[in-house]
Amino acid sequence: MTEKMWGSEPFWGLGYDWDPDWVYTDRQKELRSTLIELCEREMRDNAKRSDDELLFPRRNLELLGEHGFLALTVPEKYGGLGENHVAYSMVCETIARYGCASTAMCYVMHIGAVNAIMLRATPELIDKYIRPLNRGKIGTLSYSDPETGSHFWYPISSGAERLNGGYKVRKKASWTTSAGFADFYVVQTTSPDFKGYDDLSVFVIDGEGVQAQPSLWDALGLRGNQSGPLTVDNIEIPGDQLVGPVGDGAASNDESVDPWFLVGSSSVWNGLAMGAIDIARRHTTRKKHVDVGMRVADYPTIQDYIGEAVMDTNACRLFVLSVAGAMDKETDDNTKVLAPGDFARANYLHWAWQIKFEAAKNVAHVVDKMLHACGGSGYKRDMELERYLRDAKAGWVMGPTNEVLRQFVGKAVLLGFDSLDYWNQAYNRRAVENEVKKLDTQGKRELAEQLLAQADEDDSKEPAKQA
Secondary structure, eight states: OOOOOETEEOOOOEEEEEEEEOGGHHHHHHHHHHHHHIIIIHHHHHHHHHHHHHOOOOOHHHOOOOOGGGTTTOOOOGGGGGHHHHHHHHHEEEEEEEIIIHHOOOOOOOHHHHHHHHOOOOOHIIIIIIIGGGGTTHHHHHHHHTBBBTTOOOTTTEEEEEETTEEEEEEEEEEEETTTOSEEEEEEEOTTTTTTTEEEEEEEEOOOOOOOOOOGOSSSSOTTOOOOOEEEEEEEOOOGBBBBBOOOOHHHHHIIIIIHHHHHHHHHHHHHHHHHHHHHHHHHOOOETTTTTTEEEGSSHHHHHHHHHHHHHHHHHHHHHHHHHHHHHHTTTTTTOOOTTSSGGGGHHHHHHHHHHHHHHHHHHHHHHHHHHHGGGGGGGGSSSHHHHHHTTTHHSSSOOOHHHHHHHHHHHHHHHHOOOTTTSOOOHHHHHHHHTTHHHHHHHHHHHHHHHHHHHHHHSOEEEEE
């Protein structure tokens, strides 16, 4: 097996023996080698500057663009590399492990935006947003909402209306990665003539059409990704910047946005875990206790820490790659064109929830253990471990949070998938009837009058029915 190199020297962390290379094609291994070289040459040093100075990692993203990675999953006929979900997982993991976690998360959101467009690609969208990717054009997703927290798929504060053959869009987002720096933003809002929580639409907004204050971003970790508030203040856009048909937002979320985001972010957490293990290996094999003539790595306790971390992390890596592989099989290696109403990746959405939970839980544990393995030296900023630890903590709380995902899976197992109702289409009849029983006669009459008035108001908003 080829030796893993770091510049002109052997890599100081774990070698390829501990990477699941049988999963990757030869071309994907070549892409990984290119990424490791870029990380060694420039991206890892840029990560420190981004962290220290709260700098958006534009140069790192430009490097990725120069080598085709910003169009990784785009078909070759549109200037992309034509790669699949497994390759995407590998790229996200590699950037986070060897280079810069902030860059990796910006990349996840960029690829998420690219694939939301490609799900419903039109010639106009391809020419304006996809073909220029290798010239360094950066996109991002803006789905979060200050009113709904980590339930980011509810854009209650946002909306759109038809205007002069196009649309007037308003968007208020609480967490938008690359806010103020991206060249285009894929946003989700309630649809024109909004009829219910799953009646959502997707638009592309150019960078000059958004308002952001990236200077306010000052976070514990991922300090370069500028994940801050964003506002689109009733911007008028042409009709060809609608992505998919009106009302396609829920389907787009389940088929594209969530699957790509969860595979990518899970891979980032796995990359951070492996990167922390790499650093711990470098330190513990070099640090000697001269009083007893032993390296730190010679202590059984340290060997136990490292062994458990490697096994748990590789379990998470292979879990992610397995789900990515299932999506590849379902989409003919990311080449199948899906019409609205057709699903492929969405069939594995509950698996994508699971990989995110496991990867985020594991990395939080691993970075702590690697800090213990390195002892007091791990607190020193020049070792880099403390940055990996801070970056990794975002995994648990990044939406959907681990608590949300854990409940999703548990509820689906016990009560069935229909019980999840995360598009808020059904009401809990049992709970409603139980609450109504608590009302006295007058309370029930008042409630009935209120509901009838609301029904009349809703009827007045419905479009007139054709005779």
